Amino acid sequence: MHELTPTSYIEHHLAFREMPFLGGMIHLDTVVVSLLLGIVGLWALRLAAVRATAGVPGKWQAAVELLLEFVDDQVKSVFPGDRRFVGPLALTVFVWVLLMNAMDFLPVDIMAWFYEHVLHQEKFRSVPTADVNTTFALALSVFVLMIFYSIKAKGLFGWLHELFCAPFGSHPLLWAFNLLFNIVEYVSKPLSHSLRLYGNMYAGEIIFLLLGMWAATGWVGAILGGLLSTGWAIFHVLIVVLQAFIFMMLTAVYIAMAHEHH
């Protein structure tokens, strides 16, 4: 164990558990935690789906139905078409991102101790959405779907036509401007989509770390840092849910926009 300084503390907490994989490096912590959470979340939803009855629903089924109807209503408000794929997509995004964000509630230092002494991982990060890989993976997946639906709705030619002829007009002189504008738009979508979530979760984690650092200064710091950590965690409930919701809504909005004809 190296010397404990503020810098080493932060560095230690923000270091990924890297592992060689297929000739490259992979963030084992991000992948394992996110897969685990995705499987747990979908298994919980599947549990309700397996026993789904049109009669009197059980408590869990009722809760899941509430979630489904909430997601479906939100998606319907931006995308009135066939929601058999977009609905589950939004649901998956919401549940998965919510669970990954919620990992931020686990106390940073207790988890570090747990990872080190129980799992024997010196470096391990709890929050997959504070890894830009995760948020970019989600945003780029949505981006791919966006392109796919855009081409599906308008045809390959229609899509290319729009790239060159919208939004300014179809005059040949405007083609370059249109294309430039569309490229900026297409690039900004996944960037803002992923960085918004990443930034929020990363910042949340940093604040927990700073408060944890204050706690290391003595009794006064420990008490005040603990109190503030509690306050921040309570406030963070809002951010965690809100960011998951925003991510889901943007997913639905982008897919809906892909269907629009200009």
Next chain:
Amino acid sequence: MNIGLTLVSQAVAFFLFVWFAAKFVWPPLMRAIETRQKQMAEGLAAAEKGRVELQQAARRSDEELKGARDRAQEIVAQAEKRAAEIVDEARTVARSEGERLVAGAQAEIDQTVSRARETLRDEVAALAVAGAEQILRREVDRTAHAELLAQLRRDL
């Protein structure tokens, strides 16, 4: 920070999760929700229909009841009228029958009285004749004085 394989693995996982949700989570739950919504809509419609039918039935039964009450009153009134008529008729019949009986009795009495009087007259006449015979003895010839005797009997 290492962007690359982690991103790809996350994207693959994401598509698998979405596929799973779209195939095994969303359809059964949505089907359950929609079926229940349909059932509830049908139930509410049936309840509404039942309510309207109940109202109609209540109105109909009210009308029936009112009609029956009216008819019953009519029947009672008729019966009372008929009863009064019967009583009147019976009274008239009884009165005339009584009068007839009285008249008959009177006639019989009259007849009996006159018959008694006749008998009495005969008997007095016979007594008178017998008395005269006693007095006159053989001097009275029954055949000779028959007219006289008849005269006597008439006068008595």
